[in-house]
Amino acid sequence: MRTNLASEASPLSRRDLIKAGAAGILLVSFRLPIARAADESFAPNGFIRVGNDDVVTLIMPQVEMGQGIYTSVGMILADELDADFNKVVLEHAPPDEKLYANPAFHIQATGGSTSVRAFWMPLRKAGATARAMLISAAAQQWNVEPSSCRASNSEVIHDGSGRKVGFGALAAQAATQKPPSDPPLKPLKDFTLIGKPIPRKDTPEKTNGTAQYGIDVMPSGVQFATIAECPVFGGKVGRVDDTKARAIKGVRQVVVLDDLVAVVGDSTWTAMQGLGALDVTWDEGPNVAIGSAEVWDALRKASKGEGVVAKEQGDVKAAFAAGDRYEAVYELPFLAHATMEPLNCTVHFTKDACEVWTGTQVVARVQSEVAKALGLPIEKVTVHNFLIGGGFGRRLEPDMAVKAARIAQHVEGPVKIIWRREEDMQHDVYRPVYHDALAASVKDGKITGWTQRITGAAIIARWLPPAFQKGIDIDAVDGATDNPYGVPNVRVEYVRAEPPAVPTGFWRGVGANNNFFASESFIDELAHRAGADPVAYRLNMLDATPRLKAAVQLAASKSGWGGALPARTGRGISAQTAFASFIATVCEAEVDENGEVRVHRFVSAVDTGIAVNPDTIVAQLEGGLIFGLAAALFGEITIAKGRVEQSNFHDYRMLRINEAPKIEVHLISSTEFPGGIGETGTTAAPPALTNALFAATGVRLRRLPIDRDALAGRKPV
Structure with missing residues (x-):
């Protein structure tokens, strides 16, 4: 999700920042600013621990799922604290909704490209306060003025005498110091880590295989299971004959619940073999008549009705x-998540208790939903x-943990449930189908009016009900x-239309991946209708958004925009303000006579504010562009007889290594507040691609995935 985090930069009081600890440890807690009533207080959202071994530990509410935040937030803390970056470690926070709520969502969740921008100021303030307290402790020890001391590389130094003392040796005394009311933050020019391409802390472990994912957990005595649910949405278990399954060596038991069947065995392979041997008759229920045609008919019908107004400015009718x-x-x-793990x-x-090991974007929600499913007090569930x-929004759902817990009720000892790829893909929580109707009024070559009616599911209404106000889904x-x-x-409307039977949820890029495809395609169409160059057309309208204008200019320049290209090869551009970042992307693509597409190159220019770790930003944009490109070229989940037709990567294609384009990312230097970056590439790729395909062929594609028959001229658009 995307949200307005402008309040993050607001000053925090010393009471918001510091609580002194004891036992040889300096404990600094920080609170993140959350929109609240005047009589409410902030809840702590994280803790910094400085141990007597010089190790600085950040207990991190956000989860690492490939985006590199454990390195980036560690850099923020280390730079402001003047700590040795090699001595900064991060630990997963336990579930605690009050203590670790993400200020963007008011719950403990990782998503929406919020991790760096949500923690930027709180971590800096906490680091600055801890640094001041450590300096004060050293000055007291040496009987000198704190102003004569400084911190560097996990030491406090008195330049006048040359004395030095490590943070660890000062921790106990620092905990007794009075917290400063408003510790000064470092000027940007004094950063020694922030802005440098620092290698990721998790790379060595991921390279040598010692990194611990949820799938790696092996508690003593663990058994293994895999499951099957009714292939039809909402169906139930009818009859189960497990005779053949139980005859397989290593199969321990078969668990039959109302909506799923699980086979437990000595290994995952044994469990899968046992599952394949089951004879299951399903009660398919009423959704067996639903197919893609019915879903799209309902969506298009709903789009004809007037929606709830999400934005209105000026006089649209007059325009x-x-x-x-x-x-x-x-x-x-519809799109599936298809996570690698x-x-x-x-x-x-x-x-009377339950212990859960997993990888989730919503650890507190997993705890509460498992407790609810098992009828346990929440404090009796440890996660x-x-x-x-790979999360991409799929692990914003607690359903897999709830199903695993329900199975575990019937198993003696710990049980590890692993979903087969087919089961995962056919029982996902899918990116919704969307229908966007846009209209523009043009007078004297200028766009004077703009309407957009968005029709689709309201994920927020289910996932975060308090944020669903007046019928408007802020994500959609x-x-x-x-x-x-x-x-x-401008007039923007939203029509809520839930697809029959199909569960929907967040997918990388969230609502922006729908709306930027529509708006950036439409802007391109308006440019061509006006006989204008698509880059020049955009630049003429971006004076009020100078950061995006600069990104468009840079992307165009670096891509060679306007230069000669071979036949049936074109360049397309997309521009967007997303997740508080400003990004422009040029795609260069070729279409052969059969309609097959080869993307040669992406060039992105991005202003994401202060670039904490440029290396991570580039990597995230590269990954996001590939993710969005794969979806635009191949991604589609279709429904027939109430069930998903795709089952694995042979019919739900990913981009292959030999198909990956060259990607260039150009960072624009900025001193603005950091923006989000993890999803911007995903939202940029599809419209840049289809605009390039139009430039190459003259065929305008308004629906994804791309239609190769239309590109080859075998059918009308």
């Missing part, structure tokens, strides 16, 4: 009455969180309500 009208409709399909969860249930091998309209092009008269 359209006075200008030429142009309309277009864009559609996006299969869904998994290990659970040990006893009569251990681990590195995640994300990217549509803050169009950067300075159009004076």
